[in-house]
Amino acid sequence: MKIASETLDFILEVSKSSAPREFAGMLQSEDEVITNVIIVPGTESSDENAVMQLFMLPNIHTVGTVHSHPGANRRPSPEDLELFDKKGRVHIIVGEPYDKKSWTCYNSKGEPILLEVVDYEFKEEETDL
Numbered sequence: 001m002k003i004a005s006e007t008l009d010f011i012l013e014v015s016k017s018s019a020p021r022e023f024a025g026m027l028q029s030e031d032e033v034i035t036n037v038i039i040v041p042g043t044e045s046s047d048e049n050a051v052m053q054l055f056m057l058p059n060i061h062t063v064g065t066v067h068s069h070p071g072a073n074r075r076p077s078p079e080d081l082e083l084f085d086k087k088g089r090v091h092i093i094v095g096e097p098y099d100k101k102s103w104t105c106y107n108s109k110g111e112p113i114l115l116e117v118v119d120y121e122f123k124e125e126e127t128d129l
């Protein structure tokens with residue numbers, strides 16, 4: 001599994017602009033590359049609440065989850081681990097200061113895994129010229 005650099009940039013931007021509130025989202029992929037994030041609306045100020053919002057989403061097609069932490073600690077909480085086990089196989093936690101080094105990817109068991117960042121060519125929307 002890989003992630004498009006633009007998608008990662010988007011995640012970091014949203015995490016930063018949401019802080020100290022947390023943001024949570026679902027990850028979608030094309031050909032094993034994560035290219036899209038569905039943001040969960042109304043994510044609340046505590047970790048448990050952001051994660052609970054993810055739990056309550058219907059089973060839409062997703063490869064995993066992403067959420068931010070208000071501090072620099074990116075270790076999954078017990079609630080996070082329960083979520084990882086149930087919703088997909090790739091899980092990103094972003095922490096302060098929300099830059100290119102302040103995120104960690106976990107598998108469904110909560111073990112850190114390597115998520116390669118790649119340049120992905122997004123399909124342009126058709127325009128009428």
Ligand code: ZN
Binds near residue numbers: 051067076
């Ligand atoms: Zn968490």
